[in-house]
Amino acid sequence: xxxxxxxxxxxxxxxxxxxxxxxxxxxxxxxxxxxxxxxxxxxxxxxxxxxxxxxxxxxxxxxxxxxxxxxxxxxxxxxxxxxxxxxxxxxxxxxxxxxxxxxxxxxxxx
Amino acid sequence: xxxxxxxxxxxxxxxxxxxxxxxxxxxxxxxxxxxxxxxxxxxxxxxxxxxxxxxxxxxxxxxxxxxxxxxxxxxxxxxxxxxxxxxxxxxxxxxxxxxxxxxxxxxxxxxxxx
Numbered sequence: 432x433x434x435x436x437x438x439x440x441x442x443x444x445x446x447x448x449x450x451x452x453x454x455x456x457x458x459x460x461x462x463x464x465x466x467x468x469x470x471x472x473x474x475x476x477x478x479x480x481x482x483x484x485x486x487x488x489x490x491x492x493x494x495x496x497x498x499x500x501x502x503x504x505x506x507x508x509x510x511x512x513x514x515x516x517x518x519x520x521x522x523x524x525x526x527x528x529x530x531x532x533x534x535x536x537x538x539x540x541x
Numbered sequence: 542x543x544x545x546x547x548x549x550x551x552x553x554x555x556x557x558x559x560x561x562x563x564x565x566x567x568x569x570x571x572x573x574x575x576x577x578x579x580x581x582x583x584x585x586x587x588x589x590x591x592x593x594x595x596x597x598x599x600x601x602x603x604x605x606x607x608x609x610x611x612x613x614x615x616x617x618x619x620x621x622x623x624x625x626x627x628x629x630x631x632x633x634x635x636x637x638x639x640x641x642x643x644x645x646x647x648x649x650x651x652x653x654x655x
């Protein structure tokens with residue numbers, strides 16, 4: 432059951448521009464949403480999270496937006512840097528049961 | 542703070558053989574998870590421990606997979622016998638318990654079953 436979907440397998444942006452990664456979910460009971468970043472041969476690294484009672488959370492260059500009515504989550508990276516090139520996983524949690532999307536590979540070109 | 546340690550990093554076995562993976566979580570993290578990540582997919586939860594008790598093992602194929610967490614610290618995941626479709630990266634993660642803080646993952650064990 433794919434309760435969390437990332438429909439874009441890849442995204443390429445120019446250094447300095449905005450990267451927008453998208454995620455959709457089906458379970459309205461999810462109460463926490465997270466983004467993880469993964470480099471090759473490493474495990475995912477927690478990046479940023481948001482509670483379902485909020486619609487925006489910002490941490491430096493990273494901002495997560497939540498649209499509950501559309502069951503949609505997005506991660507904005509501004510400005511994008513070459514070191515941001517990685518696979519980004521969206522995740523959603525209810526009762527400590529965390530489900531992950533399939534990931535989007537972001538490439539930031541210098 | 543030391544991260545989540547996993548071993549081995551890589552393992553190649555023949556189908557029907559057995560294999561075991563080891564995980565040492567971050568000190569003080571009561572909750573430990575084992576995830577399976579098949580190429581091109583997101584991590585899928587296999588089992589969740591709270592201290593040394595199982596919280597959720599609903600997605601663990603119990604006919605061939607088993608896991609334990611001795612004394613609420615280290616954990617092992619075993620597959621016996623392995624099938625070709627078990628080829629994946631097995632990730633261990635630990636957390637303080639509240640999802641808002643996310644999980645800390647180890648580097649994983651890449652298993653290839655031939």
